[in-house]
Amino acid sequence: MVAGHPSQLPTDAEELARCLADPEWRLFSGCLYQIIVKGEPVKDADGNEIDEGESFVQPFKPNQAQRRFIKRLWHRNLILKARQLGFTTLIAIMWLDHALFNGNQRCGMIAQDRETAESIFRDKVVFAYDHLPEEIRERFPLARASTKELLFAHNNSSIRVATSVRGGTIHRLHVSEFGKICAKFPHKAEEVVTGSFQAVPQSGIIVVESTAEGTDGEFYKMCQRAQALVAGKTLLTRSQYRFHFYAWWQDPSYTMDPAGVPISDELHDYFNGIEADSGCKIDQGQRAWYTEKQRNDFAGAEERMWREYPSTPGEAFQQSTMGNYFAKEIAYLRKRGGITQVPVLDLPVYTFWDIGRKDGTAIWFMQRLRQEDRFIGYFEDHNADLRAYAVELQRRGFVYGMHFLPHDAGHQRLSDTNKSTRQMLQDLLPGHGFYVLPPITELMTGIYQTRKHLKTAWFDIDATAQGIERLTNYKKKWSTAEARYLDNKPEKSNGCSEGADAFRQYAQATELGLLDSLTNNRGYQEAPTPTCY
Structure with a gap:
């Protein structure tokens, strides 16, 4: 009830007219x-x-x-x-x-x-x-x-x-x-x-x-x-x-009986931090409610909890790095200024591919100057055939040094031509060099190689923005049964695996010394085209 106003509809005409003329009474009285x-x-x-x-x-x-x-x-x-x-x-x-x-x-x-x-x-x-x-x-x-x-x-x-x-x-x-x-x-x-x-x-x-x-x-x-x-x-x-x-903690309905609800030390530290920063008090009932909501509805997806039930304005837009394969490397890359304006030089361009049918295809574009690997472009598309990617490469007008393809690009396909992906690309892009990288037996081997070389590369802030986003959000799959992230199982549903897998081809090619064999310290092509697998 609003002070000075009845909480029931007045029966007196004069009082009713006074109440109806008052916006506060109309909205607050419940009448x-x-x-x-x-x-x-x-x-x-x-x-x-x-x-x-x-x-x-x-x-x-x-x-x-x-x-x-x-x-x-x-x-x-x-x-x-x-x-x-x-x-x-x-x-x-x-x-x-x-x-x-x-x-x-x-x-x-x-x-x-x-x-x-x-x-x-x-x-x-x-x-x-x-x-x-x-x-x-x-x-x-x-x-x-x-x-x-x-x-x-x-x-x-x-x-x-x-x-x-x-x-x-x-x-x-x-x-x-x-x-x-x-x-x-x-x-x-x-x-x-x-x-x-x-x-x-x-x-x-x-x-x-x-x-x-x-x-x-x-x-x-x-x-x-x-x-x-x-x-x-x-x-x-x-x-x-x-x-x-x-914030969620401002709603008194977001609470529950804390009895029997285990709250981790990590979450208690989180609540204490919010109290200190926001000058609020988050009691045990509120902490229990938040814990149960996160555990039952948003396990393995902290950013969704922050988005739907933020504690602070900044948290609402915050992206979780828990379970991200390259979180530390991306943070280091940004700190050292590795994402910046990278000019296109008069040097050969090397591409690194991940090729899929339903999943899509991703391509990174890189130039090497002395010992600097400089990524000047990224492209991805879905539900497109190889001709579309050949057209995209030609449209960019680069002089290409070598295209590095994933191991399955050398497999013969059962189709009208019975050709492998590499063979079909060679038909579409005559005169271009294609190298099919060998398979790796363990995903984490490729992840470790990628972490090593990601930190030292350079990325154009505009031309590779989508690719950087793919690397940033490349995550491990969350196992509800085990309540943990699985190292050797990437999350496929967020659309980041193609871009990350394509970049892994770069790390593998670098680790094998293939780029060193193609370039000298002045950045121009020096060695003959390596033999394709």
Whole structure:
């Protein structure tokens, strides 16, 4: 209940008029708006969801995080948050309330896809309107109702939920899960920025909210800019975004009975660090909840836990290096400045391949100057035949010294030609040299060789950006049964194995002295083409 206001709908006309004129009472009293609340899903012993859980109806009253947001509301707002804090529900109620009690207003909500938009409109906006007290709802008749918009007859205001809102003036705009829109639908994200945002005047309000979704895309950039304004203690203009962050530990519902929940010393150190950095207190119940959530839902995927339930803004976008094969080497490479601007020289170019059919093909491009191995390009593609890669090599216009292929490129294929991959590439690129590297019996042997030579190489920051990302995120497979990463089993699902395997061909060729036999210290070709396997 809000101090000074009744927590039940007034029966006196004068008191009712006073209450309805007060936005705080309308939102905080719990008298007007009803919402659907989902219970906890039911999971089996393995942590798999087997039932969505029961849903129930309750009066809407803002929770602690929502109250804090309302208090700090600005013209432009950016919310980075943990999951299930109810901000979409809050904004749906706020926008509906604004449309009901203010004339000629246009309120819009954008969702990542049509199904989500329909769900928000049906379960949050329409439901809240339909469940207004009858005598209140009669005051706000509908002029038009569709599957995505309510237009009110008494004041010509409307609220709309869709995948895009543009055209005309939008007085209130909310973009739900903008991080996911940026990651999955970058063209739609650009449309939101160039179209929907521009439709909101400076006197209007924009709320962009999301969990983190990687360090690519406009949401990440917006968060970095907004946090910089916080760090600089800048007095915001109406066109600048106020940064709002809501950690998992700020939600009182994220707790459980700690009895019987083993918490490692490592996690206790983590919680203690968050307490020291954030000036908060994380009690045993909260620690137990976090431990169980991470163990059951995000084992072996720390970055997903940080993304969905961040403790700090920086952690939300943090990438885990646990289980990464080359984490130390990449860190060393960056520290010594090995990722920088690398010019293309008038020297032969050597390529290193990993060739697949369904998995895709990756190619690294390298030049050697004296004893420096300088990577000037990276290319990968999927579901393309060898002709596409031959065209790509020709398009780049390099003079090639040698192409190093994986061991299976020498195997004869049962096809119309019965030729090996090497033979088919030689037909496509006559005059080029191809060397098929011998197989290695143990994956870790190749990993050790790669670690050794990765640290000393040089990479062009732009031309090899995707390849560096592949090496950075090349991970060991997580075994749920053994609760550990498996050294000799790479994770194939994140798309990094092709780029890492192609780079391993470079390390193997270097270890075998093949590049030394092709070049002298001045960097030009010296030795004859080695015999192919």
